[in-house]
Amino acid sequence: MQHPSPPLVICLGNVVADHVFRVDDVPQPPAKAQARGYKLSIGGMAANAAIAVARLGGRAAFWGRVGDDPNAELLTGGLREEGIDLTGLHVFPGARSPVSAVLVDRFGERAILGFRGEGLGTDPAWLPLDMMRDASAFLCDPRWPEGAAAALTAAEALDIPTVLDGERSETRLLLDLVPRVRYAIFSATGLNNYAPGQRIPEALRRAVSEGVTRMAAVTRGEDSTLWLMRGETTPRETKAFRIEARDTTGAGDVFHGAFALAMAEGMAMEDALRLASASGALRARDGTTAHRAEVERFIAEYGTG
Numbered sequence: 087m088q089h090p091s092p093p094l095v096i097c098l099g100n101v102v103a104d105h106v107f108r109v110d111d112v113p114q115p116p117a118k119a120q121a122r123g124y125k126l127s128i129g130g131m132a133a134n135a136a137i138a139v140a141r142l143g144g145r146a147a148f149w150g151r152v153g154d155d156p157n158a159e160l161l162t163g164g165l166r167e168e169g170i171d172l173t174g175l176h177v178f179p180g181a182r183s184p185v186s187a188v189l190v191d192r193f194g195e196r197a198i199l200g201f202r203g204e205g206l207g208t209d210p211a212w213l214p215l216d217m218m219r220d221a222s223a224f225l226c227d228p229r230w231p232e233g234a235a236a237a238l239t240a241a242e243a244l245d246i247p248t249v250l251d252g253e254r255s256e257t258r259l260l261l262d263l264v265p266r267v268r269y270a271i272f273s274a275t276g277l278n279n280y281a282p283g284q285r286i287p288e289a290l291r292r293a294v295s296e297g298v299t300r301m302a303a304v305t306r307g308e309d310s311t312l313w314l315m316r317g318e319t320t321p322r323e324t325k326a327f328r329i330e331a332r333d334t335t336g337a338g339d340v341f342h343g344a345f346a347l348a349m350a351e352g353m354a355m356e357d358a359l360r361l362a363s364a365s366g367a368l369r370a371r372d373g374t375t376a377h378r379a380e381v382e383r384f385i386a387e388y389g390t391g
């Protein structure tokens with residue numbers, strides 16, 4: 087018997103070339119300082135989510151926008167190495183890719199200077215929406231709302247589960263995107279941007295009250311994730327795994343990628359959130375995105391230990 091191929095998760099949104107410098111102290115100008123270490127890593131919510139999907143055993147595609155600069159070559163090379171389908175990665179001639187300088191001090195605190203890119207068109211007309219037929223889940227972040235809206239319409243028409251990484255962004259963007267997704271999973275800041283000044287339960291109730299949204303959640307780092315199903319009034323809780331955090335960058339992105347893959351696999355909500363929390367925790371503990379076997383071992387050992 088032939089093995090069915092792993093489910094495809096399409097991730098649309100941001101990809102960023104993160105130039106990460108390790109320093110003793112973040113210098114205040116005027117200054118000239120030496121970095122202790124340097125690495126280039128792939129950042130951007132949807133891009134990190136796509137990498138998580140691939141490492142956790144799914145098939146991943148990344149849809150997004152870059153310029154035709156050296157940063158784009160580094161990013162596409164890195165994504166391709168992970169086995170991610172880049173049919174929907176558009177290179178804009180003369181444009182500049184999103185890039186950031188990340189300074190990490192000796193306490194692990196970071197100063198991030200981000201550039202969102204230049205000349206990256208917003209028109210989603212070129213998106214390979216036909217690919218959606220093969221997808222088992224779709225994930226987006228709020229950094230390219232026009233693209234997300236077009237793809238979400240296509241996904242909903244095909245009855246494909248959709249996930250939003252409700253990260254920090256303008257209130258009006260979140261108000262537009264949230265009702266279009268089935269699973270709206272916010273960061274703490276993102277939820278506050280969506281419903282400024284509201285308490286968590288109220289904000290989550292609001293998110294599941296309109297559109298196609300079936301579940302809304304907020305991740306809270308080392309604290310539990312709170313989630314609310316449409317039709318229920320009190321959020322449920324998924325405990326965070328206790329780990330020694332080394333570098334929490336991208337933990338949220340990985341959480342979302344793992345959750346989208348779990349939806350693609352048809353997992354029950356509690357199990358999906360446990361897989362996502364464990365994947366996020368390992369990313370925070372190790373600073374890298376874990377593979378499936380490692381995440382499952384971690385969950386199993388944690389349960390007994």
Ligand SMILES: Nc1ncnc2c1ncn2[C@@H]1O[C@H](COP(=O)(O)OP(=O)(O)OP(=O)(O)O)[C@@H](O)[C@H]1O
Binds near residue numbers: 274334
């Ligand atoms: N220190 C930690 N200990 C245990 N689990 C963590 C820790 N940090 C992150 N996680 C896991 O990763 C998930 C996402 O983390 P968090 O809520 O910090 O995301 P975020 O605010 O979107 O940040 P970012 O997107 O920058 O990673 C958490 O819900 C949790 O499951």
Ligand SMILES: [Mg+2]
Binds near residue numbers: 338339
């Ligand atoms: Mg996040």
